[in-house]
Amino acid sequence: MTTYNLSFAGSGRVAGSLCRNLFRAGNRIRQIVSPDRKEGMLLARDCQASWSPDLEFDNPNDVIIVAVPDHELSGVLSAMKCHEASIVAHTAGSFGLDVFPERIRKKGVFYPLQTFSKGRDTDLRDLPFILESSQPGTGELLKSLAESVGGKPYFINEENRRMLHLAAVFVNNFSNFMLTAGKEITMRAGASFELLFPLIKETFSKALENGPENSQTGPAVRNDRNTIEKHMDLLSFSPELQNIYREVSESIITYYNNRNL
Amino acid sequence: MTTYNLSFAGSGRVAGSLCRNLFRAGNRIRQIVSPDRKEGMLLARDCQASWSPDLEFDNPNDVIIVAVPDHELSGVLSAMKCHEASIVAHTAGSFGLDVFPERIRKKGVFYPLQTFSKGRDTDLRDLPFILESSQPGTGELLKSLAESVGGKPYFINEENRRMLHLAAVFVNNFSNFMLTAGKEITMRAGASFELLFPLIKETFSKALENGPENSQTGPAVRNDRNTIEKHMDLLSFSPELQNIYREVSESIITYYNNRNL
Structure with missing residues (x-):
């Protein structure tokens, strides 16, 4: 199975659950970026990653998953610096691809249809992941990520999502x-x-x-x-x-x- | 374990589930009285009882469980004829002991805190039965009935019920x-x-x-x-x-x- 270099913006409930599950599935977690030092460092430690409060992602091979509160999503995407070869996907069910700034070329939605809780290890097996992407390669990769944690990927357009x-x-x-x-x-x-x-x-x-x-x-x-x-x-x-x-x-x-x- | 002679007014979802479970627990079911000939006869057959559309219960040793739609409860209780030694209990959570006519002396509430469905065998184990009775002997008997199907009896007054x-x-x-x-x-x-x-x-x-x-x-x-x-x-x-x-x-x-x- 292909594994990936992943980084996360966010260390909350959704980010924490996805990150831990993706790590256990064999993916490498490189950076956790979050303003919450305690949660961010804890998650980074659990997944052998580094933590930083600065929205800078330096590895062109990374997939960056942005799992932040809905009202911060647009701001985080605008502020983040990453290589244009990186794939960036957000996890928000009520936002589409138009929330991304122009300069992010490879973009996607990676929306797990679940409720996540702090300190609760949510089972992702058989969980629907609702996906959308700006191009086929990105979509394939998101599909493969969802499958690596036992999820069921569905490509569903923005309106239906x-x-x-x-x-x-x-x-x-x-x-x-x-x-x-x-x-x-x-x-x-x-x-x-x-x-x-x-x-x-x-x-x-x-x-x-x-x-x-x-x-x-x-x-x-x-x-x-x-x-x-x-x-x-x-x-x-x-x-x-x-x-x-x-x-x-x-x-x-x-x-x-x-x-x- | 003490077993009882039971009769039922009603053959719907609640009556059917209680009756079948009480029968399996070793109680004797004597009469099923209900206006629905088909459901009534089916339930009677399953529990080795007789069916009749007439609200007449002739055995003084019976416990008669009245499990009918809320809006019919008062009418059924007024119309039914039974020996004054019989215990009569209804299953309606939103009615009290004052719904019984004067001439019924041994009265009680036997309210299973559950949703019942037609054709679905509801598990009564660990189910709370909310009980009330007009006198101690009646209460003890209802408690014992609830326990015979694995339920948990609670005596709770009308207001709280x-x-x-x-x-x-x-x-x-x-x-x-x-x-x-x-x-x-x-x-x-x-x-x-x-x-x-x-x-x-x-x-x-x-x-x-x-x-x-x-x-x-x-x-x-x-x-x-x-x-x-x-x-x-x-x-x-x-x-x-x-x-x-x-x-x-x-x-x-x-x-x-x-x-x-």
Whole structure:
């Protein structure tokens, strides 16, 4: 298997997980560039790389993976200095190739469709990597990188990748917040969140097996206004939770009304 | 282990799962009463019971479990005829003991904190059963029934049980709908929902391990208005999804603003 010289801009959750996995897959990690000295040096040490706060990449054979917060991406790409033979790829699902400055010729998107956590070793096997590139050679290389960590590469254009990133917000960010809301309410009932674990596990395994659209239960899908009103009363301690309850319930009612037409 | 004579009012998802599990645990199932002849007879056959559409239970030693849709519960309890020595328990998380008519003396709540599906054999081991009863003997019996299928019994009063039921709506009904929304958007990106499976699995295992309130990522928790606006534009095809996106994002922003105070 071909291995590569890699460098990273960033040492956060995404950079850390990708870098460690790519290192374990046999790639050489050369430079970690990040403003966070502690995280950057830790990651560099783990992957036998060097750390620096300066966005200068000197090896023309490197693939530079830019995994930084979305709002810093454009600034980092503009500020970084690298050889024009280097391939530069960012990991942001909601940005395209147009975020790169003109002078970077070999550019790509290397977007792992996953949620990453600090201190959590995320398994990348079978993980979809959504790829885009400015030219075939770059694309092949990104594909090979994704495969080296057991991932599944997909070439998907910018518009559809942005949609996938949005879908990820719903299934990850929003469903996670529903669990947070459920935990708050459970604690208000004087009970432990663990009481809900079997329900949560079944919710997700059922949705994946039967499709979430076929797994919907509860007062909203039955349009049971009586129970919905009682729940709204119970939520009087939190206008925010009431807003969510109302909006999501109305959406469920509308969705299943239209579906049954 | 003590076993019981059981009868059921209802033959739907909850009744079917409880009845089959209680039968397998060694209890005798006598009568299945339900208006649905096909489902009722099928369940009766599986559990060596008789089926009837008439709400008459003649054995004084029976425990009668009433597992019917919420909006039918009060009507079924009023209409049913049974010996006053029989114990009657309903399975509805959002109803209390006051839904029973006066003449039923031994009454209880036997609420399994789970989502049940037709044709899906739900595992009841370690499942919390939220119990309430009108007198100690009844409570002991319901506890023993829950334990016979491997469940974990909890005596929780009506107010807190209603809260738990509401929490279940958030973690099950609402998070499931977020997956449905994500699936719709994924299909709009021309991609298969399966691309999101690793993300969905990680979302839930992370939330259970680290707590959902510590697992929140995405544009809303960062208060990244730029990405939120871009997502709202992408959702212009669906005012309902826009409403959910706006409301849930605002709730996440508010929640984490307050938390950081």
